[in-house]
Amino acid sequence: MYFLNLATTLLCASAAFAQSSTVIIDALKLALGDTNAFGLFLNLLEAIPPEDYAEFASLITGNLTFAMPQSAPNGTVSAVLGNPSTILPLLSYHLIRSPISNTSIANSPVHSIVPTALTDSSTVFLENNQSQSLVLTTESDGSIHVLNQPTDVILTPQDGFSILDVTYAWSSISELLVVPTTLSAALTSNNITTFANSAATAGIVNTLESLHGVTIFVPQDSAFSSVSSTLSHLNSSELASVLSGHVINGTFYSPQLTAGQTKANLAGQTLTTNGTTVSLAGGNTANILSSDVLLQNGVVHIIDSVLVLNSLKNSATGSLLARPWVVASFAISVGGYLFA
Ligand SMILES: *[C@@H]1O[C@H](CO)[C@@H](O)[C@H](O)[C@H]1NC(C)=O
Ligand SMILES: *[C@@H]1O[C@H](CO)[C@@H](O)[C@H](O)[C@H]1NC(C)=O
Ligand SMILES: *[C@@H]1O[C@H](CO)[C@@H](O)[C@H](O)[C@H]1NC(C)=O
Ligand SMILES: *[C@@H]1O[C@H](CO)[C@@H](O)[C@H](O)[C@H]1NC(C)=O
Ligand SMILES: *[C@@H]1O[C@H](CO)[C@@H](O)[C@H](O)[C@H]1NC(C)=O
Numbered sequence: 426m427y428f429l430n431l432a433t434t435l436l437c438a439s440a441a442f443a444q445s446s447t448v449i450i451d452a453l454k455l456a457l458g459d460t461n462a463f464g465l466f467l468n469l470l471e472a473i474p475p476e477d478y479a480e481f482a483s484l485i486t487g488n489l490t491f492a493m494p495q496s497a498p499n500g501t502v503s504a505v506l507g508n509p510s511t512i513l514p515l516l517s518y519h520l521i522r523s524p525i526s527n528t529s530i531a532n533s534p535v536h537s538i539v540p541t542a543l544t545d546s547s548t549v550f551l552e553n554n555q556s557q558s559l560v561l562t563t564e565s566d567g568s569i570h571v572l573n574q575p576t577d578v579i580l581t582p583q584d585g586f587s588i589l590d591v592t593y594a595w596s597s598i599s600e601l602l603v604v605p606t607t608l609s610a611a612l613t614s615n616n617i618t619t620f621a622n623s624a625a626t627a628g629i630v631n632t633l634e635s636l637h638g639v640t641i642f643v644p645q646d647s648a649f650s651s652v653s654s655t656l657s658h659l660n661s662s663e664l665a666s667v668l669s670g671h672v673i674n675g676t677f678y679s680p681q682l683t684a685g686q687t688k689a690n691l692a693g694q695t696l697t698t699n700g701t702t703v704s705l706a707g708g709n710t711a712n713i714l715s716s717d718v719l720l721q722n723g724v725v726h727i728i729d730s731v732l733v734l735n736s737l738k739n740s741a742t743g744s745l746l747a748r749p750w751v752v753a754s755f756a757i758s759v760g761g762y763l764f765a
């Protein structure tokens with residue numbers, strides 16, 4: 426274990442003195458300065474604006490694993506340094522409020538959701554002031570990966586270091602982490618356009634992005650082709666209802682979607698999960714293809730089918746004949762855009 430013996434030096438500091446944020450930051454800088462592995466973190470630490478010192482100091486009291494990035498994509502660090510208010514949120518996303526060891530993280534395909542110190546109110550919009558999380562899994566070769574980041578990030582648990590008689594753990598991570606942002610951004614980075622366009626057409630994007638805590642089962646683009654004739658008969662409020670059927674109020678990560686879990690969706694229907702599937706009561710079942718895509722206000726799970734009530738499928742032809750104007754207006758407002 427590294428013991429960068431600041432503790433000994435600083436042990437005599439009075440309680441009041443030790444609480445001074447400048448002392449804690451200076452002690453941390455000294456400690457981190459002792460090993461090159463902390464260089465990138467140290468660069469960011471040194472750039473924290475003074476008005477954020479006290480908040481940073483309050484975050485690093487006790488029981489933390491520091492995730493120390495070993496590299497960053499070209500231009501990322503200078504962009505962060507050029508926008509000082511983003512430094513503390515980014516750093517706090519690298520403070521894990523959970524002990525991490527080579528054996529503590531679930532084996533793939535199961536995920537471990539670990540909380541971080543990131544609670545910044547301009548960056549995190551989860552329910553009950555819940556902090557933002559990281560999604561980790563252990564691959565069969567024993568390596569731990571941080572999932573749903575722009576690149577494949579590998580996390581390697583190391584030992585500890587000590588500051589002001591508190592011992593912290595640290596892990597190296599292969600790349601600087603990116604803080605989760607909006608649904609729109611997450612869909613774009615996952616190459617999902619049809620759900621994004623449909624949600625825009627139905628006018629529900631603001632609702633989805635403004636809920637504090639949301640779980641969205643997002644069908645991949647190809648899922649829409651088999652229901653295009655059903656959906657093309659719907660007006661925008663009916664479409665909004667179908668899409669809302671994929672949404673749960675509250676953040677439920679994959680470990681909370683195990684067998685037999687039932688939740689009400691925003692359309693007032695029941696969704697049942699079994700770990701690998703999600704079923705709509707009175708409708709169909711979809712396979713979960715990829716889970717735990719993090720958002721600033723919740724989580725997305727990507728599925729292989731659109732969830733549609735059987736009654737809607739059965740009545741599709743009837744409603745087409747009964748309401749030809751709906752088809753016409755829908756075609757005008759949506760055109761080829763929805764099912765392109
Ligand atoms: C640190 O966190 C772990 C797991 O969250 C907990 O079991 C342990 O009691 C905590 N230790 C302290 C000193 O708070
Ligand atoms: C990133 O910067 C390094 C050093 O400045 C350079 O060697 C490398 O080619 C750059 N990589 C990309 C992808 O631009
Ligand atoms: C969330 O944090 C704010 C500000 O710190 C506080 O006023 C509010 O009571 C908290 N809400 C919950 C549900 O904890
Ligand atoms: C975890 O495993 C990696 C890879 O085998 C190793 O380099 C590292 O030292 C281990 N960490 C701990 C704390 O044992
Ligand atoms: C999105 O598409 C791009 C370009 O085709 C590809 O490089 C990238 O891996 C895709 N991303 C995902 C998450 O599928």
Ligand SMILES: *[C@@H]1O[C@H](CO)[C@@H](O)[C@H](O)[C@H]1NC(C)=O
Nearest residue numbers: 659660661662663664744751
């Ligand atoms: C959509 O169709 C439903 C009938 O299924 C109707 O009640 C509703 O008013 C329509 N909404 C719009 C915006 O046309």
Ligand SMILES: *[C@@H]1O[C@H](CO)[C@@H](O)[C@H](O)[C@H]1NC(C)=O
Nearest residue numbers: 552632636637638674675691
């Ligand atoms: C979501 O749940 C929260 C907390 O229970 C509640 O305040 C809010 O009104 C709900 N929103 C919707 C759209 O159901």
Ligand SMILES: *[C@@H]1O[C@H](CO)[C@@H](O)[C@H](O)[C@H]1NC(C)=O
Nearest residue numbers: 684698699700701702703710
């Ligand atoms: C979930 O349900 C699907 C379809 O009914 C089934 O194939 C799968 O084995 C189930 N998974 C679990 C973990 O029960």
